[in-house]
Every structure is written in structure tokens, then in C-alpha cells.
Amino acid sequence: MTRRTSLAAALATPILATPVAIPVARAATPSERPLFNAKHWRLDNGLTVVLAENRRAPVVAHYVFYGAGSGEDPAGLSGIAHFMEHMMFKGSSNVPTGAFSRAVAREGGQDNAFTSRDTTAYFQHVESSRLALMMRMEADRMAGPLFNPAEFEAERGVVIEERRQVVESQPRSRFRENFDAAMWGAQHWRGRPIIGWMDEIRAITRADMLEFFASRYAPSNAVLVVAGDCEEARLRDLVGETYARVPAREFIGRARNAIPAAPGEARIERRDPATREANFTRAIAAPSATWGAKQHANPLEVLGHILGGGTGSRLHRALVEAGLAVSAGAGYDGETAGASIFSISATLRQPTPREALEAAVDREIQRLLTDGVTEAEVARSRRQLTAGALLSLDGIGAAPRILGGVLTLGLPIEDAEHWPERLRAVTAEQVNAAARAVLPGQLATTGWLLPA
Amino acid sequence: MNTDLPPRAAFRLPIRIIEEAGITAWLVEDPSVPVIAFNWAWTGGAVHDPVGQEGRLSLALAMLTEGAGPLDNVAFADAARDQGIALQFGAGRDSASGSIRALADAWPEALRLARMAMIEPRMEARALDRVRARAIVGARQALETPRGLVSRAFWREAFPGHPVSRSSTPESFAAIPAEGLREALALQLRSQGLLVAAAGAIDEAGLRAAIRALFSTLPTGAAPAGPALPAMARFARSITPKDAPQSAVQFGQDGPSPHDAAWEATQVALRILGGGGFSSRLMREIREERGLTYGIGAGLDVLFGRAIIVGQASTDNATAAQMIELLQHAWTRMANAGPTAEELSEAVDFLNGSMPLQFSDTRRIAGGLLSLMQNRRTPEWLAGRPARLSALTLADVANAARRFGAEPLRVAVAGQPQGL
Numbered sequence: 001m002t003r004r005t006s007l008a009a010a011l012a013t014p015i016l017a018t019p020v021a022i023p024v025a026r027a028a029t030p031s032e033r034p035l036f037n038a039k040h041w042r043l044d045n046g047l048t049v050v051l052a053e054n055r056r057a058p059v060v061a062h063y064v065f066y067g068a069g070s071g072e073d074p075a076g077l078s079g080i081a082h083f084m085e086h087m088m089f090k091g092s093s094n095v096p097t098g099a100f101s102r103a104v105a106r107e108g109g110q111d112n113a114f115t116s117r118d119t120t121a122y123f124q125h126v127e128s129s130r131l132a133l134m135m136r137m138e139a140d141r142m143a144g145p146l147f148n149p150a151e152f153e154a155e156r157g158v159v160i161e162e163r164r165q166v167v168e169s170q171p172r173s174r175f176r177e178n179f180d181a182a183m184w185g186a187q188h189w190r191g192r193p194i195i196g197w198m199d200e201i202r203a204i205t206r207a208d209m210l211e212f213f214a215s216r217y218a219p220s221n222a223v224l225v226v227a228g229d230c231e232e233a234r235l236r237d238l239v240g241e242t243y244a245r246v247p248a249r250e251f252i253g254r255a256r257n258a259i260p261a262a263p264g265e266a267r268i269e270r271r272d273p274a275t276r277e278a279n280f281t282r283a284i285a286a287p288s289a290t291w292g293a294k295q296h297a298n299p300l301e302v303l304g305h306i307l308g309g310g311t312g313s314r315l316h317r318a319l320v321e322a323g324l325a326v327s328a329g330a331g332y333d334g335e336t337a338g339a340s341i342f343s344i345s346a347t348l349r350q351p352t353p354r355e356a357l358e359a360a361v362d363r364e365i366q367r368l369l370t371d372g373v374t375e376a377e378v379a380r381s382r383r384q385l386t387a388g389a390l391l392s393l394d395g396i397g398a399a400p401r402i403l404g405g406v407l408t409l410g411l412p413i414e415d416a417e418h419w420p421e422r423l424r425a426v427t428a429e430q431v432n433a434a435a436r437a438v439l440p441g442q443l444a445t446t447g448w449l450l451p452a
Numbered sequence: 453m454n455t456d457l458p459p460r461a462a463f464r465l466p467i468r469i470i471e472e473a474g475i476t477a478w479l480v481e482d483p484s485v486p487v488i489a490f491n492w493a494w495t496g497g498a499v500h501d502p503v504g505q506e507g508r509l510s511l512a513l514a515m516l517t518e519g520a521g522p523l524d525n526v527a528f529a530d531a532a533r534d535q536g537i538a539l540q541f542g543a544g545r546d547s548a549s550g551s552i553r554a555l556a557d558a559w560p561e562a563l564r565l566a567r568m569a570m571i572e573p574r575m576e577a578r579a580l581d582r583v584r585a586r587a588i589v590g591a592r593q594a595l596e597t598p599r600g601l602v603s604r605a606f607w608r609e610a611f612p613g614h615p616v617s618r619s620s621t622p623e624s625f626a627a628i629p630a631e632g633l634r635e636a637l638a639l640q641l642r643s644q645g646l647l648v649a650a651a652g653a654i655d656e657a658g659l660r661a662a663i664r665a666l667f668s669t670l671p672t673g674a675a676p677a678g679p680a681l682p683a684m685a686r687f688a689r690s691i692t693p694k695d696a697p698q699s700a701v702q703f704g705q706d707g708p709s710p711h712d713a714a715w716e717a718t719q720v721a722l723r724i725l726g727g728g729g730f731s732s733r734l735m736r737e738i739r740e741e742r743g744l745t746y747g748i749g750a751g752l753d754v755l756f757g758r759a760i761i762v763g764q765a766s767t768d769n770a771t772a773a774q775m776i777e778l779l780q781h782a783w784t785r786m787a788n789a790g791p792t793a794e795e796l797s798e799a800v801d802f803l804n805g806s807m808p809l810q811f812s813d814t815r816r817i818a819g820g821l822l823s824l825m826q827n828r829r830t831p832e833w834l835a836g837r838p839a840r841l842s843a844l845t846l847a848d849v850a851n852a853a854r855r856f857g858a859e860p861l862r863v864a865v866a867g868q869p870q871g872l
Binding site: 130383387 | 457458460461463482484485486487519525526529530533534535536553555558578581585586589592593596598599625646650677695698720729731736739740742743744745746751766767768774779798802803804805806808809811812813814815816
């Protein structure tokens with residue numbers, strides 16, 4: 001069912017309309033001050049190190065991102081990247097199971113981890129004098145986690161309960177899974193849930209996990225980000241004593257299967273007795289900052305805001321203000337590995353017939369394609385998308401997430417440091433070109449979740 | 453891998469107390485980042501929602517940012533979003549609150565919008581129609597999951613006859629007349645009885661000016677407090693049937709008053725039993741060792757000046773009985789035997805060490821200060837906390853656990869639990 005092909009092959013698959021020749025939206029030379037003013041360098045073993053110094057409070061955030069997420073789950077083993085994230089807390093060569101989290105707690109810190117389609121990240125927030133301890137323990141599990149066999153089944157149970165809690169008990173999450181699988185295929189990397197299908201979570205073995213670790217968790221496929229109260233010289237010393245000693249390893253880069261030419265199902269309707277609301281969703285395959293007609297990525301972000309970015313957006317006026325929907329939105333995230341989606345969603349306001357809501361969405365899209373957006377709309381969106389950029393300097397968690405997210409995708413650090421400028425450079429002409437290239441795309445699915 | 457670590461630096465939050473126009477404000481000024489967080493709260497809240505109109509205050513407060521003065525809802529939202537201003541109002545069970553977070557450059561505009569929202573909300577019929585429809589859907593969706601159902605059942609059983617036992621429903625939102633919203637605002641938006649906390653790029657003069665600008669033209673007087681909260685009722689295990697793969701469990705009992713000498717000993721006992729993170733007894737015994745849940749925890753919640761202990765977890769319907777038995781067992785064991793010396797020292801280390809992290813951005817600082825004020829703490833109380841925590845003995849914590857464990861644990865379940 002699944003074909004494992006290289007990203008290069010995926011790039012050759014013509015799923016999108018002919019790319020329009022327009023200049024790259026990115027600002028040619030970043031002129032403003034970089035947002036985080038981060039320093040970055042690479043170790044001999046390939047690990048990328050990033051420091052975003054911020055001396056305002058005596059605390060540090062310590063993050064390690066791996067360039068492997070659920071998009072890298074092998075066929076039939078969906079959920080392995082996420083299950084492995086859980087098992088990474090079960091001890092490593094020199095740290096007994098649970099000891100890492102216990103040490104963080106003892107220091108008054110917070111630790112956790114998360115898995116997305118593109119990355120798996122582990123982090124701790126601690127008082128700055130405790131950074132060295134965090135780095136020793138994190139480097140130890142980078143070198144060799146145990147995946148303790150005695151704890152494997154109990155942790156599988158935790159993951160299964162997580163799936164029941166966040167997916168199976170929630171009608172809209174259940175629907176979203178169905179929707180993605182219908183559009184991309186249940187075994188396609190974009191069609192599988194990050195947490196994995198239940199029967200595949202049950203099938204994952206420790207040997208599978210060791211193989212996934214060996215092929216993906218190399219220092220050269222990882223990014224270390226330290227933000228907060230730490231000087232460069234101190235970080236260089238600490239890195240030398242910890243991460244620099246992790247042996248270099250080969251790793252397998254992202255090799256995601258090709259994008260289908262057409263959706264598995266162009267339209268789905270699911271009735272669910274657990275909900276009393278009717279929800280509309282449409283997704284259209286779109287390029288991203290790493291894939292396809294990349295020049296559309298920033299304009300698509302502006303387009304998402306104009307069409308469905310809250311109060312004052314076109315869909316808000318046409319659906320919510322008009323009384324057809326309780327809520328409506330559109331969105332796009334270009335910072336992803338491989339194909340992205342442009343999505344539209346709305347919750348029907350009873351007793352509106354759902355045909356009326358869908359017709360209003362179609363009208364808005366048609367109007368966009370026919371008349372385009374205005375320069376005033378683009379100016380408003382550029383302003384609103386970037387107005388709060390400096391707020392990410394308040395606190396220590398935002399910088400590592402933005403920096404680590406961009407670098408793990410292989411994008412330049414400037415994409416994180418100068419993201420407000422990238423968006424401020426977008427023109428109405430670019431937004432219109434992106435809309436015409438993407439919105440009529442054939443790889444698209446429309447879905448309704450309906451009460452039974 | 454344990455190595456010698458330097459002693460942690462003593463942490464001190466430089467809180468200044470300011471009195472302006474009869475209002476007490478706490479300020480932590482920090483010009484190093486161009487951000488201001490400003491939070492305020494007053495006693496009152498949803499407790500005054502009439503029977504059958506639950507959700508009235510929250511609906512009324514939602515209307516404040518749906519157009520005010522010369523600005524319709526879109527113009528109002530644009531004015532805020534053009535400058536990255538976050539302005540919110542919210543209703544709690546026993547209090548209500550407002551908050552602003554903005555860049556320093558946007559502060560004058562943030563104040564203008566917040567003041568306009570309180571003094572001249574438009575309360576237009578079309579906007580109300582929209583906001584009410586959204587609230588009704590929200591209430592319906594809360595009833596879709598075992599978690600939403602179990603929380604409602606718990607409050608209903610725990611405090612029968614008190615307003616906190618009532619939750620908003622689609623029907624209660626539908627029944628609120630427009631005039632009732634104006635009544636709710638007239639009752640609760642007052643120039644007295646306010647607590648204010650601010651942090652970030654704002655100095656004393658700026659704070660005083662903000663307090664005058666926001667509150668001085670509100671009607672005088674303070675919002676009334678609600679009826680005192682009675683002791684938690686003892687109830688037999690409540691089960692709300694719901695067709696779902698998991699059972700959601702909510703459990704709790706009475707805690708000590710926030711001014712009881714055993715307050716911190718109780719916090720330590722609960723940290724050991726069911727605190728955040730992965731190392732509590734409940735997380736270890738129910739999640740880590742047996743894989744029965746994704747997460748389980750319990751903590752203190754202060755309401756009407758009283759503390760109650762509340763915890764939550766979800767598990768497969770087939771293991772609901774087993775999980776509740778393990779929970780009850782862990783609870784009783786803590787009440788009978790207290791913590792070990794190692795647990796005590798780890799919990800105290802956590803609570804002391806986590807102080808700087810609780811105050812690492814302006815929003816958390818302002819929010820944290822406001823919580824302290826709502827619990828009638830002083831800066832000296834905060835400064836003395838590490839020493840008090842470090843002085844706690846095993847007997848102190850065991851006694852605190854025995855006190856809350858003397859009562860049976862109240863348990864509510866929603867789902868299709870087997871074996872109960």
C-alpha cells in the first residue's frame with residue numbers, strides 16, 4: 001500500500017497547478033535586528049548548537065530536537081516516533097529509568113517532550129545553575145537509551161490510554177483522523193495520525209524501536225537549543241564535556257512517500273452519535289517552505305489570515321456575521337517538511353442547512369480567484385500577523401521552539417530570526433498568485449462531521 | 453550521574469505595593485523586555501448568575517470585546533490586533549477578572565480599548581446573537597465527552613444547594629435576557645473591591661495612571677461576595693453513563709483554609725501524592741508501573757476563601773474499577789503513614805526550586821501576583837516560603853495528610869466503567 005520513495009521523487013509528482021513565475025517573497029537582505037540574536041555552530045559529530053541568550057531571569061530552557069517525527073514512521077508502524085518519545089524516559093547507559101525526570105523535579109524544573117509530524121523534541125526548564133546536569137543526562141540518552149524491556153508493555157498501555165483520551169473520546173479528533181486518511185491514504189505519512197493507528201501501536205516491538213533510534217537519532221540529525229541565562233563560553237565548555245562526546249553516526253534522511261495525484265476520497269461524510277454539531281472541513285494540498293513552489297509559502301500564510309484569520313476575515317463576515325456558522329477559519333503552516341495543506345473549517349449554526357454554508361465557502365473561494373485580494377487587506381494581515389512578534393522575547397520557551405522548529409527542517413536560521421520581515425514583504429500580487437496556484441488544486445478533500 | 457551542584461541562588465521577586473484610588477496593586481517592574489502584563493480581579497463572579505441563567509456573567513463579559521464606543525466588533529478587534537494587544541475578561545466561580553498584555557509601545561491604545569470595553573460596550577443585538585450561539589455550542593460540546601460530564605457531576609454532588617453546583621447549559625445560555633447582561637455588568641463592574649497586579653515595562657507612575665484610567669469612572673462600590681462555601685458533601689460514588697471508550701474520573705475532598713498553619717504541609721503531601729510531572733505516587737503507581745492512564749494528578753483549588761482538593765484521570769472502561777482502587781489505596785496509605793524522608797526532601801526541593809520558573813515571563817508574574825493577592829498573601833509570606841518549606845518535618849506532612857484523609861475521598865465517574 002505504501003511506497004517508500006525519496007523526497008526528490010515526491011517533488012517530481014505534479015500535484016499542483018503549474019508554478020507561477022514570481023519573485024521569491026523572502027526579503028533579500030534581512031535589515032532589522034534579528035529577533036533572538038542567536039548564535040549557532042556545529043560540532044564535529046554533526047550536532048547543531050544554538051544559543052539564544054536572555055539574561056532576564058536566572059533560568060534556562062534546554063531543548064533537543066531530532067529531525068524525525070511521525071512522518072518518518074515506517075509502513076505498518078505508525079506511532080513509533082511518538083511511542084519512542086515515551087520510552088526515551090526509561091533510562092539510558094548511565095541514568096536509571098525515571099531518574100532524569102526525578103532529577104528535574106528535584107531541581108524545581110519542568111521536563112517534557114513532544115512529537116510532531118516533522119520532529120521529536122525533549123526539553124527541560126530549570127534554574128540556570130542546573131543546565132550542566134540537564135546536558136549530561138540528555139547527551140547520555142542521545143548516546144544510548146535502554147528502552148527497558150521490563151517497562152515496554154506498561155508504557156504501551158500509557159500510549160494506548162493517551163490515544164483513547166485525546167482521539168477516541170473526542171468526536172472531532174476521531175473525524176480529523178478519518179478525514180486525513182480519506183484524503184491522503186491511511187498509510188501515507190500525511191494520512192496517518194501522529195499517535196499511530198491502534199493496531200499498529202500494538203504491533204511495535206522493541207527491536208523496531210532500536211532500529212528507528214539507530215537510523216534517526218544521530219547527533220547530525222539533531223539540534224540543541226539553549227535559551228535564557230547562559231553565556232556562550234560556558235555553553236561551549238558544557239557542550240564539550242557532554243554532547244561533543246556522543247559518537248557521530250550515520251542517519252537516514254527524511255524519505256517520505258510521494259504525494260498522490262488525487263485524494264483517496266474527495267468527499268467524506270461521517271455521522272457520529274457523540275456529537276450534536278455539524279462541522280465542515282476542507283483541505284487542499286499546498287507547497288511549503290521546504291517543498292514544491294516554495295515561493296508561495298509566505299503569501300499563503302497571509303492568504304489564510306485574509307480568508308479566515310478571525311474577526312474581520314472574509315469567512316468570518318460571510319459565515320459567522322451572516323449567521324450561517326458559529327465559527328469559521330482558514331489556516332496554513334508553511335514550516336513543515338514536504339507538502340502542507342491550506343485548510344478551511346466551520347461549525348454550522350443550527351438550523352442553517354449545511355448546503356448553504358458550503359455554498360457560501362465556495363462563493364468566497366470563487367471571489368478570491370476571480371477578484372483577488374486588495375492591497376489594503378494584505379496590509380492589514382501583514383500588520384496583524386507580525387504585530388506581536390516581540391512578545392516571543394517574553395519568557396524562555398518561545399525562542400527554542402521557533403529556532404529549533406526551523407533548523408530541524410533544514411531551513412536557514414534567518415527564517416526564524418527574521419520571520420516578521422518575511423511576512424511584511426508579501427504583496428497582494430503574490431497572495432493572488434498563490435491563491436490561484438493552490439486553491440483549485442486537485443488533491444483536496446471536503447468533509448462533514450454530522451450528528452447521527 | 454549525580455554530581456555536585458552549586459547551591460541554588462536565593463530567589464527574590466522585587467514586589468512593590470502601590471495604593472491608588474482605593475485600589476491595591478502589586479508591581480514587579482522589569483524594563484528589560486518591552487512587554488506589559490496587567491491583570492485585575494474582583495470578588496463576585498458566576499456565583500451571582502440567576503438559577504436557570506447559568507453562564508450569564510461569562511456571556512456578559514464576552515460582549516465587552518464585541519464592540520465599544522465608536523468601534524463595531526470588527527473595528528474593535530482590528531484596533532487590538534493591529535498592535536498585538538491581548539485583552540480578555542473572564543468569569544470564575546467566585547471571582548471575575550480582566551487582563552491586558554501588550555508591547556510597551558501599544559500600551560496607550562491597550563488602555564483606551566480596555567476602558568472603552570468596560571465603560572461603553574455596545575452590547576448590540578446582532579453581536580449578542582452570535583456570541584450566544586457560540587456559547588450554546590460550547591456548552592453542548594462540553595457534554596460530549598466523559599471529562600465534561602464528570603466535572604459537572606462532581607460539582608453538583610459536592611456542593612448541593614450552593615451556586616457552584618450549577619453549570620451552564622445550552623438551555624441556560626438560551627434563557628438569558630439581554631437586560632440580564634446589563635444587570636450582571638452593573639453588579640460586577642465596580643471601581644472598588646479590585647485587586648491589580650502588573651509586571652514588565654511599566655513603572656509606578658504608569659501603573660497609577662493605568663488604574664485611574666481604567667477604573668475611576670466605574671460606578672462606586674464593590675461587587676458583592678457570594679454565599680460561603682459549605683463543607684463538601686459526602687456522596688456515594690456517582691456514575692454518569694456515557695457511551696465512550698474511556699471512563700473519566702474526578703475525585704476530591706475538603707482541604708485546609710489557605711491561612712491554616714498546615715497549608716504548606718498539605719501542599720507538600722499533595723505534591724508527593726499527585727503533583728505535576730512524572731514522579732508523584734499516583735503517576736508512578738497508576739501510569740508508570742501499570743500503564744492504566746495517560747495522566748493522573750490532584751491539587752488544591754481555593755474557592756470562596758476555602759481550599760478544596762480536586763484530581764482527575766481517565767482510563768479504559770475495563771480498568772476503571774482497578775484504577776479507582778489503586779487511587780483509594782494510595783490516598784489511604786498517605787493518610788495513614790505519611791511520606792518517606794526522601795519524598796519529603798524531594799518535594800520541598802521541587803517547590804523551592806520551581807519559584808524562579810513560575811515567574812519567568814510577565815504574564816506569569818502578573819498572574820502569580822494576582823493569585824497571591826486573592827489568597828490574601830503578603831510579599832513577606834512569599835519571601836518566607838522557602839524557609840517555611842525547608843522547616844517542615846515528616847510529622848507535619850503526615851499530620852496534614854491524616855487530616856484530609858480522615859474524610860472519605862469523593863469520586864465521580866463518567867463513561868461505561870466496568871466492575872463498579
